[in-house]
Amino acid sequence: MATAIREVGVWRQTRTLLLKNYLVKCRTKKSSVQEILFPLFFLFWLILISMMHPNKKYEEVPDMELNPMDKSILSNLILGFTPVTNITRDVMQKVSTDHLPNGIVSLRVYSVSYRKLGVSVFQVMHLEDFNEGALFSNLTEGPYPLIITIIMLALNSIFYVLLAVYLDQVIPGEFGLRRSSFYFLKPSYWSKSKRNYKELSEGSVSGNISFSEIVEPVSSEFIGKEAIRISAIQKTYRKKGENVEALRSLSFDIYEGQITALLGHSGTGKSTLMNILCGLCPPSDGFASVYGHRVSEIDEMFEARKMIGICPQLDIHFDVLTVEENLSILASIKGIPANNVIQEVQKVLLDLDMQAIKDNQAKKLSGGQKRKLSVGIAVLGNPKVLLLDEPTAGMDPCSRHIVWNLLKYRKANRVTVFSTHFMDEADILADRKAVISQGMLKCVGSSIFLKSKWGIGYRLSMYIDRCCATESLSSLVKQHIPAATLLQQNDQQLVYSLPFKDMDKFSGLFAALDTHSGLGVISYGVSMTTLEDVFLKLEVEAEIDQADYSVFTQQPPEEELHSKPFDEMEQSLLILSETKASLVNTMSVWKQQVFKIAKFHFLTLKRESKSVRSV
Numbered sequence: 001m002a003t004a005i006r007e008v009g010v011w012r013q014t015r016t017l018l019l020k021n022y023l024v025k026c027r028t029k030k031s032s033v034q035e036i037l038f039p040l041f042f043l044f045w046l047i048l049i050s051m052m053h054p055n056k057k058y059e060e061v062p063d064m065e066l067n068p069m070d071k072s073i074l075s076n077l078i079l080g081f082t083p084v085t086n087i088t089r090d091v092m093q094k095v096s097t098d099h100l101p102n103g104i105v106s107l108r109v110y111s112v113s114y115r116k117l118g119v120s121v122f123q124v125m126h127l128e129d130f131n132e133g134a135l136f137s138n139l140t141e142g143p144y145p146l147i148i149t150i151i152m153l154a155l156n157s158i159f160y161v162l163l164a165v166y167l168d169q170v171i172p173g174e175f176g177l178r179r180s181s182f183y184f185l186k187p188s189y190w191s192k193s194k195r196n197y198k199e200l201s202e203g204s205v206s207g208n209i210s211f212s213e214i215v216e217p218v219s220s221e222f223i224g225k226e227a228i229r230i231s232a233i234q235k236t237y238r239k240k241g242e243n244v245e246a247l248r249s250l251s252f253d254i255y256e257g258q259i260t261a262l263l264g265h266s267g268t269g270k271s272t273l274m275n276i277l278c279g280l281c282p283p284s285d286g287f288a289s290v291y292g293h294r295v296s297e298i299d300e301m302f303e304a305r306k307m308i309g310i311c312p313q314l315d316i317h318f319d320v321l322t323v324e325e326n327l328s329i330l331a332s333i334k335g336i337p338a339n340n341v342i343q344e345v346q347k348v349l350l351d352l353d354m355q356a357i358k359d360n361q362a363k364k365l366s367g368g369q370k371r372k373l374s375v376g377i378a379v380l381g382n383p384k385v386l387l388l389d390e391p392t393a394g395m396d397p398c399s400r401h402i403v404w405n406l407l408k409y410r411k412a413n414r415v416t417v418f419s420t421h422f423m424d425e426a427d428i429l430a431d432r433k434a435v436i437s438q439g440m441l442k443c444v445g446s447s448i449f450l451k452s453k454w455g456i457g458y459r460l461s462m463y464i465d466r467c468c469a470t471e472s473l474s475s476l477v478k479q480h481i482p483a484a485t486l487l488q489q490n491d492q493q494l495v496y497s498l499p500f501k502d503m504d505k506f507s508g509l510f511a512a513l514d515t516h517s518g519l520g521v522i523s524y525g526v527s528m529t530t531l532e533d534v535f536l537k538l539e540v541e542a543e544i545d546q547a548d549y550s551v552f553t554q555q556p557p558e559e560e561l562h563s564k565p566f567d568e569m570e571q572s573l574l575i576l577s578e579t580k581a582s583l584v585n586t587m588s589v590w591k592q593q594v595f596k597i598a599k600f601h602f603l604t605l606k607r608e609s610k611s612v613r614s615v
Contacts, residue, residue, distance in 0.1 A: 016332040020318060027320040027361075169298070177282050177298045214453075215252060216432070216445025227385065227415040228254035228277065233286035235272050235439075246272040248439040249286070254432075259411055261430035262419040263535060269439040270419040271313060274389045277417070278310045290385060306335070309383035311391050315370045316377060319363035323354055323373055326362055327380065336381045348376040351406050353399075367394040375403055379410065386410075388418035392425060404429050423532040433531070435538050442538045447531055452500050454534045459487070459527045460496040462513075468520030470494065476516065480509040498526075 124134045124146070139147040169179045180186075235247040246269045254260045262270045275281045276288060279301040288295045293304035317326045327345040336344055349355050352372050357365065362373065375391050386407070392400045407416055407429065420426055426433050427447050435442040435450070443450055462473070473494065477484050481502045488495035498506070506526070513521055 012335075012338075013333050016329055020321070020329050023325065024318060024320050177279060177296065177301060179298055214441065214443040216449040218255060222255045222257065225256040226253040227256040227291055228417070229287070229289045230254075230273075231287040233273070233276065233288055234284045235269070235276065235281070236284045245439055247276075247283075250436070250439070250441050251286075252434055252441055252444045254415060254417055256415050257412060258431040259407060259416040259418070259429055261426040261433045262417065262436060263423075263426055263433055264419075264436040266421075268436050270436060271389055273436075274310070274312075274387050274417070274419065278308055278387050279305060304385075307384040309334075309378040309380065309386050311374045311378035311386075311388040313389045313393075315374045317362040317370065317373055320361060322359050322361055323365070324349065324358040326373060327376060330377050331380045334381050344380060344382075348380060351379075351402075351409075352376050353402050368396055368399050371395055372399055372403070375406075379406065382410070384414055386414065386416045386418075388416070390419055390421065392420065392422070400425065423530065423535060427531045435535060437538055450531065450534050451529045454537055457497050457499040457529060458503075458506075459529070460484075460498055460509075460524065461527070462494045462496075462524040463492060463522045464494060465520045465522055466491070468494075473519050473521065476512055476519070477509065480512060481505050 127134045127138065127146070134146060139145060139150070166184075169183065170181055172178055230253070231251050233247050233250040234245070237244045237246055250269070250273065262273065264270050272281070276283050276295060277290060279295055282296050290304040291307065293300040295301055295304065318329070321329070324345060327348060328341055331341045331344055332338070349358050352375065354369070354372060354376065357369060362370065365373065371391065371394050375388065378386060378388060378391075392403055395403070404425070407418075410416070418430075432444060432446060433450060434444045443454060445453070460477070464470075464473075470489065474486060474496075477496055481498055483499045483502060485497045486494065487497050510524075513519075513524060
């Protein structure tokens with residue numbers, strides 16, 4: 001299916017959301033007594049008012065010009081009453097005789113601009129009492145025509161709509177990009193000229209000397225197909241009064257026609273990078289573009305979103321709607337043509353093997369099925385760019401393979417970026433892997449590049465018998481491969497590490513092992529370094545570079561100790577004595593437990609004393 005840029009209409013999205021709300025309301029069927037009785041009470045009240053206060057038509061009183069009330073005080077004051085009746089004339093007489101001799105009375109008329117709604121209500125009441133009511137024929141009649149109030153209310157509504165749009169652009173909230181305060185005064189906002197940023201030089205991204213050793217060069221067929229360009233991206237959050245760096249000068253390219261995996265432990269910045277690329281949050285510094293559209297510019301990001309499909313960590317769906325209804329509604333919201341929605345939904349259901357559950361409500365799906373639904377929503381419309389944040393989390397092996405096949409099938413002429421904690425998934429599915437640690441890029445390349453660059457080589461595993469001469473066997477191995485190192489030794493197995501550069505010497509070593517049968521070797525085998533070994537090695541190096549060993553000896557802060565139940569902490573301490581891997585003797589463990597429990601008792605008493613003093 002050809003990839004097309006989606007055109008999203010505001011009216012179509014609004015209509016689709018109204019349909020969604022109607023379906024949700026019909027499915028929930030939970031209307032409170034207030035929701036049922038209030039419309040009935042309001043209708044009864046209107047009927048009662050109309051019956052008790054029928055329209056009355058009064059005889060017209062001819063207008064008469066009133067003389068000034070006190071020429072010596074208010075010689076230029078002109079008072080008018082609307083309407084001029086006997087009652088208003090009596091009010092005029094009362095005011096002039098009782099109050100004006102003692103001073104000036106200020107009659108304050110509320111401005112129409114500040115009391116538009118009130119004036120309109122009184123005008124309608126006047127028309128209802130003295131005429132046939134507010135009709136189109138009499139909107140322009142009277143000293144205060146009702147049409148003026150209607151126009152001012154319309155202008156007032158337009159003003160507040162424009163104000164809401166402006167504040168949404170300037171103060172977007174937790175998610176979204178922020179415009180400058182005077183963005184509407186810039187010529188670039190009105191010109192909407194399309195700018196291309198593909199002239200960003202290769203050297204400014206991955207050709208730098210500091211990155212040449214950790215970034216694998218791509219083949220010639222991918223040169224010029226840099227779909228996503230990331231250069232010196234930084235993201236800093238403010239947390240508890242301190243700046244937390246989620247990304248630190250991250251730079252690499254993502255190519256069209258390839259599947260790229262983001263690897264890293266939790267909290268390393270993978271989701272932050274995804275949010276930046278899809279425009280949910282702006283970068284603190286640096287440059288990133290999607291097919292030439294800068295992600296930090298709202299207008300350009302709006303164009304980029306037309307070709308992006310995203311699957312966030314949290315499942316995005318409407319609980320009370322079925323799987324098919326979720327896909328149909330979100331297909332319309334994403335701008336898929338109305339005549340193609342049904343066909344596209346059926347294709348997604350078939351590709352993800354969800355036809356059997358298409359009529360099930362989303363809230364009744366299992367965790368893996370909800371994840372498949374989120375992936376299906378992301379691939380709706382055949383987007384040119386797919387951003388998937390841990391798409392297979394919680395899926396069973398069969399569902400994972402279905403998603404893998406779908407991504408491989410849609411790989412051509414598209415960009416697919418996904419994050420995962422499964423090393424086998426990244427090794428099998430991704431063409432390039434980007435390892436991120438501590439918010440920094442550690443390496444980018446294929447599995448072979450990562451294993452050869454950061455791996456520990458091949459592993460030679462030999463199963464031995466009781467009569468094995470370990471020293472003689474190690475001497476034989478080092479005789480053929482001097483750089484070999486012994487990794488593991490026990491009564492049944494020996495494991496050696498063989499470097500990649502000595503691959504040409506492996507045949508001689510294997511021939512020698514087959515010849516010297518008296519060394520006690522039962523069997524042997526060679527395996528290559530796994531991607532998980534590379535990942536763990538990079539993580540250890542990152543910890544050493546940061547000089548941060550608190551990961552292994554981290555103690556909870558005092559606030560966490562206070563908030564944690566004491567019985568739970570005491571029980572967890574007592575369990576320490578059952579650990580077989582402990583490096584201290586039983587007496588040391590007992591002393592440590594007693595000391596820690598005493599400390600926790602002291603902190604508990606300290607907390608209680610603070611609470612008593614506060615009372």
